[in-house]
Amino acid sequence: MADAGMLRFHVPEPEVRPGGTPDFSNVTIPKAGSVPRPEVDVDPRTIRDMAFSIIRVLNRAGEAVGPWAGLLTDEELLEGLRHMMTLRTFDTRMQMAQRQGKTSFYMQHLGEEAVSCAFRKALEPGDMNFPTYRQAGLLIADGYPMVAMMNQIYSNEADPLKGRQLPIMYSSKEHGFFSISGNLATQYIQAVGWAMASAISNDSRIAAAWIGDGSTAESDFHAALVFASTYKAPVVLNVVNNQWAISTFQGIARGGSGTFAARGLGFGIPSLRVDGNDYLAVHAVAKWAIDRARRNLGPTLVEYVTYRVGAHSSSDDPSAYRPKAESDAWPLGDPIIRLKNHLIHKEVWTEQRHIQAEAEILEMVIAAQKEAESHGTLHAGGKPSTRDMFEGVYAETPPHLRRQRQQAGV
Amino acid sequence: MIEAIRDAMDVSMARDERVIVYGEDVGFFGGVFRCTQGLQAKYGKNRCFDAPISESGIVGSAIGMAAYGLRPCVEVQFADYVYPAYDQIVSEAARLRYRSNNDFTCPIVVRMPTGGGIFGGQTHSQSPEALFTHVSGLKTVVPSNPHDAKGLLIAAIEDPDPVIFLEPKRLYNGPFDGHHDNPVTPWSKHELGEVADGHYTIPLGKAAIRRQGSAVTVLAYGTMVYVAQAAAAETGIDAEIIDLRTLLPLDLDTIVASVKKTGRCVVVHEATLTSGFGAELAALVQENCFYHLEAPVARVAGWDTPYPHAQEWEYFPGPARVGRALVETMEA
Numbered sequence: 001m002a003d004a005g006m007l008r009f010h011v012p013e014p015e016v017r018p019g020g021t022p023d024f025s026n027v028t029i030p031k032a033g034s035v036p037r038p039e040v041d042v043d044p045r046t047i048r049d050m051a052f053s054i055i056r057v058l059n060r061a062g063e064a065v066g067p068w069a070g071l072l073t074d075e076e077l078l079e080g081l082r083h084m085m086t087l088r089t090f091d092t093r094m095q096m097a098q099r100q101g102k103t104s105f106y107m108q109h110l111g112e113e114a115v116s117c118a119f120r121k122a123l124e125p126g127d128m129n130f131p132t133y134r135q136a137g138l139l140i141a142d143g144y145p146m147v148a149m150m151n152q153i154y155s156n157e158a159d160p161l162k163g164r165q166l167p168i169m170y171s172s173k174e175h176g177f178f179s180i181s182g183n184l185a186t187q188y189i190q191a192v193g194w195a196m197a198s199a200i201s202n203d204s205r206i207a208a209a210w211i212g213d214g215s216t217a218e219s220d221f222h223a224a225l226v227f228a229s230t231y232k233a234p235v236v237l238n239v240v241n242n243q244w245a246i247s248t249f250q251g252i253a254r255g256g257s258g259t260f261a262a263r264g265l266g267f268g269i270p271s272l273r274v275d276g277n278d279y280l281a282v283h284a285v286a287k288w289a290i291d292r293a294r295r296n297l298g299p300t301l302v303e304y305v306t307y308r309v310g311a312h313s314s315s316d317d318p319s320a321y322r323p324k325a326e327s328d329a330w331p332l333g334d335p336i337i338r339l340k341n342h343l344i345h346k347e348v349w350t351e352q353r354h355i356q357a358e359a360e361i362l363e364m365v366i367a368a369q370k371e372a373e374s375h376g377t378l379h380a381g382g383k384p385s386t387r388d389m390f391e392g393v394y395a396e397t398p399p400h401l402r403r404q405r406q407q408a409g410v
Numbered sequence: 411m412i413e414a415i416r417d418a419m420d421v422s423m424a425r426d427e428r429v430i431v432y433g434e435d436v437g438f439f440g441g442v443f444r445c446t447q448g449l450q451a452k453y454g455k456n457r458c459f460d461a462p463i464s465e466s467g468i469v470g471s472a473i474g475m476a477a478y479g480l481r482p483c484v485e486v487q488f489a490d491y492v493y494p495a496y497d498q499i500v501s502e503a504a505r506l507r508y509r510s511n512n513d514f515t516c517p518i519v520v521r522m523p524t525g526g527g528i529f530g531g532q533t534h535s536q537s538p539e540a541l542f543t544h545v546s547g548l549k550t551v552v553p554s555n556p557h558d559a560k561g562l563l564i565a566a567i568e569d570p571d572p573v574i575f576l577e578p579k580r581l582y583n584g585p586f587d588g589h590h591d592n593p594v595t596p597w598s599k600h601e602l603g604e605v606a607d608g609h610y611t612i613p614l615g616k617a618a619i620r621r622q623g624s625a626v627t628v629l630a631y632g633t634m635v636y637v638a639q640a641a642a643a644e645t646g647i648d649a650e651i652i653d654l655r656t657l658l659p660l661d662l663d664t665i666v667a668s669v670k671k672t673g674r675c676v677v678v679h680e681a682t683l684t685s686g687f688g689a690e691l692a693a694l695v696q697e698n699c700f701y702h703l704e705a706p707v708a709r710v711a712g713w714d715t716p717y718p719h720a721q722e723w724e725y726f727p728g729p730a731r732v733g734r735a736l737v738e739t740m741e742a
Contacts, residue, residue, distance in 0.1 A: 219494070
């Protein structure tokens with residue numbers, strides 16, 4: 001054998017670190033409208049290249065172009081814009097509330113609003129999401145009461161979860177939003193199980209699994225893909241690639257596979273990449289994947305290419321690990337500005353109406369916040385009872401917990 | 411006991427179409443211990459099927475099914491293999507009701523063969539019950555005979571919360587008392603080997619007194635019930651032997667009443683000693699019966715080593731070790 005020299009250990013590094021000039025020249029962005037739209041019953045083997053491209057609808061001129069365009073009416077697009085603006089304003093207010101000490105923790109969506117807001121509108125009532133902590137747009141776009149979200153964030157006396165769960169870990173079966181765990185990737189295989197149950201029951205409802213780029217490294221992600229593939233479960237397997245897992249760039253989880261969508265190929269699962277900052281593209285691809293699931297064609301993996309503009313959470317400071325201006329250099333732009341420009345281009349929206357809408361939304365969010373705060377915040381006002389702490393561990397409280405509750409004096 | 415466990419699933423599947431059974435080798439073949447034999451043929455592949463070798467996948471998917479509204483009863487081939495599913499059990503199944511304030515619940519059963527005595531070495535012999543009793547939100551059951559196994563498993567399947575169902579594999583074919591050189595007594599020759607037809611349940615959280623006695627209380631479960639009986643017979647000590655059946659919720663009333671009567675207590679389990687469930691039992695006994703105790707609470711357990719292969723019977727807390735603890739407790 002030839003002398004190959006010493007073995008060398010390889011640790012991937014992002015292109016740029018703080019102090020450097022942001023550079024996304026390695027991210028290939030296909031032209032909007034350039035990726036074909038196959039029939040939903042396409043042979044997955046013939047569309048493997050879609051795992052390495054990016055489906056885009058909105059071009060730089062604000063036009064909706066190509067085969068994935070044209071699914072939404074002007075009214076639906078205006079509603080989508082309003083949902084994204086609402087989520088962003090909600091985030092701003094709640095992030096501020098966290099800084100004011102009204103809650104312990106917050107996670108915002110800045111830059112990723114299109115993903116969950118547009119996806120929700122492609123689902124039917126009864127479908128079930130198994131979300132991570134950055135898909136609150138699923139609730140906002142489904143009309144879940146904002147005051148209830150805030151009550152949960154404040155862990156106040158009106159918190160639907162009785163103060164038991166970390167802020168933003170919402171739960172609403174009624175709105176197709178599975179209880180967020182806070183552990184990563186566990187919900188991915190649960191979504192597949194839910195979808196299997198729907199198929200076993202000859203139902204028509206489908207499930208949507210959610211995960212971030214970093215957590216695809218967890219074994220539960222791979223278990224989910226095996227089960228989804230084996231049982232052809234009616235599930236959409238969503239991967240939100242926002243480039244950063246706290247301080248770890250996506251290359252650490254992705255390894256040598258090129259894209260996260262490519263993970264699906266080994267399982268024979270049709271795998272698509274989509275511009276996650278393009279409301280129209282997200283909705284169109286979601287609809288395609290959801291149609292496949294509902295028509296018994298099995299799972300689809302969708303990678304949303306986006307960028308986490310904000311910090312990971314209220315406990316994180318990204319300036320320690322990436323250039324401050326990196327988000328400005330992100331080549332897919334801002335989802336709200338892009339949809340706004342499209343609607344202005346279509347002459348159904350104006351700068352002035354946009355400013356007016358921003359003010360209206362802010363007023364609405366502040367009103368909701370006032371109402372929520374009348375029920376208390378984490379450290380002030382009404383809060384869930386100590387008795388609430390002891391309940392709901394089991395359907396019926398067992399003797400040892402009853403004794404402990406008595407010891408606690410409740 | 412295998413037939414009783416199968417019968418419990420059969421009865422449950424017949425009564426409730428939400429009951430789904432799956433796991434590794436569980437479908438066509440009927441499980442490596444044959445506990446699900448015939449269920450796929452009878453109920454179809456929608457209700458009983460083979461799963462990929464992924465314990466986290468099996469339990470994780472079951473949690474999703476339960477959230478949907480089904481009642482999955484899944485098999486982990488050996489308790490020793492449950493660890494990949496531990497996160498799903500601890501962080502998800504156990505807490506779903508609590509963290510969602512009853513919005514989502516998790517009525518699943520995770521069955522798994524537990525314990526040693528079959529020369530299974532360290533990967534087919536463990537008794538991990540304390541890893542589950544330590545987790546709030548779970549119920550943990552260990553049957554010791556076919557009659558109980560059926561009634562407890564049906565109760566577990568009907569329970570609204572997640573249940574860990576540990577089946578002592580050394581008891582599958584008969585009441586093993588630790589005398590490994592003796593021929594196995596089949597269940598057909600044991601009164602508790604008789605299993606009633608049809609549906610019945612044994613409530614979770616109720617212990618059974620297997621031997622009435624006045625000298626010392628033995629707290630045991632699973633295989634150790636028979637080891638304790640052998641130890642009592644061989645030492646001639648009038649032990650009261652309590653079969654806990656359910657570790658959580660625990661039937662503390664039965665334990666306390668017995669220890670107050672006998673004034674002595676020996677705790678027996680096959681799992682390793684340190685931080686084992688016996689530590690919890692000993693603590694509860696001293697908290698509740700301290701002024702009635704005439705001797706320290708003794709524990710007999712597996713040594714704090716991995717489960718060995720060749721030294722199986724030196725490891726296993728057999729009748730001689732339990733008998734010695736009984737004698738010492740009587741003399742203390």
